[in-house]
Amino acid sequence: MEKEIILKAENVSKQYRLGLVGTGTIGHDLNRWWYKIRGKEDPYLKVGDSNDRSIKGQSEYVWALQDVDFEVKQGEVLGIIGKNGAGKSTLLKILSKVTGPTTGEIKTKGRIASLLEVGTGFHPEMTGKENIFLNGAILGMTKKEIQSKLDEIIAFSGCERYIDTPVKRYSSGMTVRLAFAVAAHLDPDILVIDEVLAVGDAEFQNKAIGKMQDISGSNGRTVLFVSHNMAAIKTLCTKAIVLEHGKVKFRGTADQAVDFYLTNDITSSGEHYAYEESKKPSDVLSVSVIDNKGELCSMFAFNHKIKLKIKVRVSETHLPLAVLGFRVIDQFERAIFTSEINLRDFIDSSGVYSFNISLPFSTLVPNDYRVHVAFHIPHQQLISNLESVVSFNIEETGSEFHKYAGLDYGCVVLDSQWSLD
Amino acid sequence: MNNNNDNWLYTISPKQKLINLNLKEIWDYRDLLFLFVKRNIITVYKQTILGPLWYFIQPLFTSVIFTLIFNNMANIPTGDGVPPFLFNLAGITSWNYFKECLTGTSNTFAQNQGIFGKVYFPRVIVPLSTVITNLFKFGIQLLVFVGFYMYYVFFSNVELIIEPTKAIVALPIIIILMGLLGLGLGMIISSMTTKYRDLKILVAFGVQLLMYGSAVMYPLSYFKQKLPEISWVVEYNPMTTIIEAFRYMALGVGDYSLLKMIYAIVICLVLFLFGLIMFNRTEKSFIDTI
Numbered sequence: 001m002e003k004e005i006i007l008k009a010e011n012v013s014k015q016y017r018l019g020l021v022g023t024g025t026i027g028h029d030l031n032r033w034w035y036k037i038r039g040k041e042d043p044y045l046k047v048g049d050s051n052d053r054s055i056k057g058q059s060e061y062v063w064a065l066q067d068v069d070f071e072v073k074q075g076e077v078l079g080i081i082g083k084n085g086a087g088k089s090t091l092l093k094i095l096s097k098v099t100g101p102t103t104g105e106i107k108t109k110g111r112i113a114s115l116l117e118v119g120t121g122f123h124p125e126m127t128g129k130e131n132i133f134l135n136g137a138i139l140g141m142t143k144k145e146i147q148s149k150l151d152e153i154i155a156f157s158g159c160e161r162y163i164d165t166p167v168k169r170y171s172s173g174m175t176v177r178l179a180f181a182v183a184a185h186l187d188p189d190i191l192v193i194d195e196v197l198a199v200g201d202a203e204f205q206n207k208a209i210g211k212m213q214d215i216s217g218s219n220g221r222t223v224l225f226v227s228h229n230m231a232a233i234k235t236l237c238t239k240a241i242v243l244e245h246g247k248v249k250f251r252g253t254a255d256q257a258v259d260f261y262l263t264n265d266i267t268s269s270g271e272h273y274a275y276e277e278s279k280k281p282s283d284v285l286s287v288s289v290i291d292n293k294g295e296l297c298s299m300f301a302f303n304h305k306i307k308l309k310i311k312v313r314v315s316e317t318h319l320p321l322a323v324l325g326f327r328v329i330d331q332f333e334r335a336i337f338t339s340e341i342n343l344r345d346f347i348d349s350s351g352v353y354s355f356n357i358s359l360p361f362s363t364l365v366p367n368d369y370r371v372h373v374a375f376h377i378p379h380q381q382l383i384s385n386l387e388s389v390v391s392f393n394i395e396e397t398g399s400e401f402h403k404y405a406g407l408d409y410g411c412v413v414l415d416s417q418w419s420l421d
Numbered sequence: 422m423n424n425n426n427d428n429w430l431y432t433i434s435p436k437q438k439l440i441n442l443n444l445k446e447i448w449d450y451r452d453l454l455f456l457f458v459k460r461n462i463i464t465v466y467k468q469t470i471l472g473p474l475w476y477f478i479q480p481l482f483t484s485v486i487f488t489l490i491f492n493n494m495a496n497i498p499t500g501d502g503v504p505p506f507l508f509n510l511a512g513i514t515s516w517n518y519f520k521e522c523l524t525g526t527s528n529t530f531a532q533n534q535g536i537f538g539k540v541y542f543p544r545v546i547v548p549l550s551t552v553i554t555n556l557f558k559f560g561i562q563l564l565v566f567v568g569f570y571m572y573y574v575f576f577s578n579v580e581l582i583i584e585p586t587k588a589i590v591a592l593p594i595i596i597i598l599m600g601l602l603g604l605g606l607g608m609i610i611s612s613m614t615t616k617y618r619d620l621k622i623l624v625a626f627g628v629q630l631l632m633y634g635s636a637v638m639y640p641l642s643y644f645k646q647k648l649p650e651i652s653w654v655v656e657y658n659p660m661t662t663i664i665e666a667f668r669y670m671a672l673g674v675g676d677y678s679l680l681k682m683i684y685a686i687v688i689c690l691v692l693f694l695f696g697l698i699m700f701n702r703t704e705k706s707f708i709d710t711i
Binding site for chain 1: 429430431432433434435449450452453455456457460463464467468535536537538539540541542616705706709
């Protein structure tokens with residue numbers, strides 16, 4: 001049976017004014033009002049740039065969202081993916097009625113509750129129990145509903161002992177647990193969630209993800225889920241949309257969307273980065289991914305040798321303490337490992353040097369990887385921090401796990417000693 | 422697949438009605454209203470020694486000071502046989518309710534932007550909870566007033582000619598009017614301060630000035646007699662009408678007429694409705710401008 005569409009966004013746009021709200025505002029307001037009483041359209045709606053924060057725009061108005069439309073069916077879990085500033089939060093704010101759209105509309109057949117940030121409205125002077133009621137009511141539950149779930153909420157939070165103590169005495173982790181516990185027991189038709197999984201310790205995160213799966217899986221709840229955690233998007237969502245500069249760039253299944261996002265999101269130019277003209281006394285001049293023959297390369301097979309080449313200039317002042325390091329990140333934003341050296345162990349005078357690094361052989365599983373490079377003095381100075389400076393890809397070419405291709409079976413392949421007892 | 426547009430539960434759109442007071446929705450959130458009231462009451466005096474006693478102390482001390490300065494020093498008459506202390510206490514009790522409603526609601530948006538920025542609930546719940554919380558405070562202060570009233574009637578040997586008039590039955594109307602007026606003005610101010618913060622500064626001393634223009638510590642008749650040219654400022658102030666009416670009901674002194682009451686009711690309702698409209702217009706987009 002085809003499921004019913006429960007939520008529909010039609011050409012939703014949101015305009016923001018940049019810069020300060022100040023003395024100029026009243027001028028614009030008056031102008032707007034003057035157009036309005038003559039029955040004309042708002043003059044400022046015609047202007048506005050798309051919201052790319054890195055490019056200097058022409059207008060002081062920007063579109064945080066532009067003609068966003070999508071549909072969600074009953075029981076679907078829709079993931080919303082996008083870089084910082086792509087308009088994800090704005091979209092969620094409009095969905096949860098915190099702010100209105102500038103144009104367009106959203107139609108819904110169910111009650112929407114949002115978990116934009118857990119712990120909203122917690123009052124530090126009130127006890128845990130009082131806060132459960134207050135927070136629950138803010139999120140839209142009635143007293144009766146909360147009362148009937150109270151024991152469950154307290155048990156889920158794991159704060160039984162502190163439940164009659166003011167929240168200001170709680171550790172921050174406990175506050176978050178309590179807040180998530182309340183939110184997780186909400187019972188709306190549509191639940192909007194933003195990054196709540198990034199809180200708490202590992203045990204609690206697992207509990208939270210499990211609860212999320214419960215909510216969306218067995219209960220048939222419709223969920224809109226925003227996260228930077230691609231692994232969570234893949235496990236929890238059925239469909240996803242990718243936002244870029246306020247526009248929907250891609251829509252499809254969660255797996256397709258994550259792939260699209262990752263292949264399009266990598267900010268580096270690929271296997272080579274160069275900034276040789278740097279004027280700084282110490283800096284990273286270039287980073288490259290090279291193969292066994294010393295040539296630039298970004299595609300490797302599982303059993304190929306992968307090398308990095310990092311060229312730095314170091315000044316006399318930085319030399320004694322400077323540390324050069326890199327980190328390999330996989331497509332789920334997981335840090336696989338970090339490696340670094342003290343420069344003084346290799347060199348004893350200022351100048352330009354190149355380092356060759358061989359990555360662990362036949363260890364990284366077939367996947368897409370990015371490399372962060374940092375040049376710094378620990379706890380003192382960050383000389384250069386290059387995120388996602390280069391990227392490379394290990395293709396599945398028949399490793400022993402090739403039959404699991406596409407599944408997440410770990411980040412690395414390590415030898416384990418098996419023997420028959 | 423059935424996808425006609427008429428069975429949507431609700432629509433989020435930029436268009437808005439002039440007054441969008443969804444009473445059913447407010448009713449659905451009644452538990453939140455009471456929890457807010459409870460929070461306001463129990464958290465104010467947490468970790469204080471005197472606790473709710475502060476509700477008594479503030480009006481009593483103000484009345485004593487007013488009596489010393491305005492009646493004993495400046496010799497403002499309070500009417501025949503009406504003890505100045507009781508006169509001032511009546512004025513301050515009613516003024517306080519209005520003032521607390523006004524100042525409490527006037528920073529609704531600024532104070533709650535954290536919550537408002539994250540979750541939706543009918544925003545009007547917050548100022549409503551302030552007004553109800555203050556009603557509770559007003560109740561306590563009214564008891565203090567009644568207590569002193571009893572004292573003067575039964576235990577004091579000063580000769581008194583005070584007595585409540587039949588009009589006292591209209592007291593609930595007076596209380597509602599004060600609440601409406603405070604709420605209305607508060608909503609107007611809170612809506613405007615989201616964009617223009619100037620008003621926030623104005624409120625702080627504006628309320629102080631308004632008290633002097635509301636016949637709190639002097640009778641309207643005396644003001645008219647002393648400063649006839651500008652007495653209209655005080656006379657047409659709806660708070661003057663309300664305070665004078667309250668004193669007339671309780672003490673039997675004051676300028677009270679049906680016409681004036683109707684005038685005050687109309688002004689209060691107009692300001693309240695205007696405040697509600699402004700509040701509604703602001704609540705949708707304030708988070709972008711605050």
